[in-house]
Amino acid sequence: MYAALWRVLPGPWWLRVIILIVAVAVVLTALVIWVFPAVQTLVAPQDVTVTK
Amino acid sequence: MILGMTEPVGDGATARPKRARRARRARRRISVVGVLGEVLITAGVLVLLFLGWQLWLQDIIVGNQLHGEAVQQNKDWNKSAIAPVSGGSDVIPVAQAPANAQKFADLVVPRWNEPGQAPYYRPIAQGIGVADVLNKYNLGHYPSTQMPGEVGNFAIASHRSAYGGNLHLIHELHVGDHIFVATQDGWYQYSFRNLEYVHPTGVGVLDPVPQVPGVQPTDRVITLTSCNPFYSTAERIVAYGMFDKFYPRDPSKPAFGAPTEIAQTVLGQGS
Numbered sequence: 001m002y003a004a005l006w007r008v009l010p011g012p013w014w015l016r017v018i019i020l021i022v023a024v025a026v027v028l029t030a031l032v033i034w035v036f037p038a039v040q041t042l043v044a045p046q047d048v049t050v051t052k
Numbered sequence: 053m054i055l056g057m058t059e060p061v062g063d064g065a066t067a068r069p070k071r072a073r074r075a076r077r078a079r080r081r082i083s084v085v086g087v088l089g090e091v092l093i094t095a096g097v098l099v100l101l102f103l104g105w106q107l108w109l110q111d112i113i114v115g116n117q118l119h120g121e122a123v124q125q126n127k128d129w130n131k132s133a134i135a136p137v138s139g140g141s142d143v144i145p146v147a148q149a150p151a152n153a154q155k156f157a158d159l160v161v162p163r164w165n166e167p168g169q170a171p172y173y174r175p176i177a178q179g180i181g182v183a184d185v186l187n188k189y190n191l192g193h194y195p196s197t198q199m200p201g202e203v204g205n206f207a208i209a210s211h212r213s214a215y216g217g218n219l220h221l222i223h224e225l226h227v228g229d230h231i232f233v234a235t236q237d238g239w240y241q242y243s244f245r246n247l248e249y250v251h252p253t254g255v256g257v258l259d260p261v262p263q264v265p266g267v268q269p270t271d272r273v274i275t276l277t278s279c280n281p282f283y284s285t286a287e288r289i290v291a292y293g294m295f296d297k298f299y300p301r302d303p304s305k306p307a308f309g310a311p312t313e314i315a316q317t318v319l320g321q322g323s
Binding site for chain 1: 090098210215258278
């Protein structure tokens with residue numbers, strides 16, 4: 001999978017590395033802004049109050 | 053050249069076959085097991101990233117945001133502040149209960165300041181709704197309890213970890229630690245008295261005199277509730293504080309009359 005991705009990327013090795021770093025940064029940002037907050041509502045403890 | 057180095061003998065001779073091998077491997081078709089392995093490793097990394105975000109990074113980010121929000125709120129309140137009516141700090145004002153999910157106060161606890169992060173200064177909203185208050189990173193005021201400074205019990209709840217972890221360090225309070233509630237009128241100072249651990253159904257902690265139902269209150273109490281132990285909802289941890297003093301918001305005083313202990317925090321200076 002990742003080997004295929006490496007082959008698909010254009011340019012010399014340093015350009016591919018730069019492209020990958022940017023791609024990883026974009027993915028991480030998307031995770032933190034959208035994905036993780038959505039997942040959190042499904043898995044985190046929700047009850048902090050005392051109720052009857 | 054040092055003897056014993058791991059440089060293989062005759063490197064130049066093996067270089068070409070190695071490159072050829074690499075080229076051959078690259079042309080090999082992608083195997084199902086190989087892709088599955090990479091997917092599983094990726095999933096593992098994502099789970100670790102999520103945990104790191106949820107239990108650590110998020111609370112730092114949210115803590116700083118909430119501090120900024122509270123500092124701005126304080127500025128807005130200072131703009132509309134008028135000199136307090138005569139009687140000074142002997143009069144303890146009690147505000148009307150606000151609408152649900154409306155932010156009406158801020159909590160300041162110097163004991164919970166952590167190095168490298170914004171000082172502990174976070175908004176309190178009305179209500180304890182999970183979706184509209186607590187998961188929006190606020191502390192929530194139990195609407196059935198009294199308001200700050202009112203005789204009885206001012207009870208608030210928030211998350212222990214994740215969603216900002218507003219009460220993450222609730223167990224680290226020392227007897228006598230000051231807990232401040234800032235409102236438009238001024239600052240209510242409470243002193244931490246003790247911790248209590250109850251079942252999730254232990255609503256006695258919300259009584260006007262905590263755990264003594266049906267008694268007419270004479271004291272002003274603050275009650276903080278969160279979940280316990282960490283990352284679990286099996287129990288509730290409860291912290292009580294007793295009211296000491298009210299500092300009115302006063303434009304004629306430095307920091308608008310904020311207690312010296314938290315003046316820098318509420319003005320957003322230093323950290």
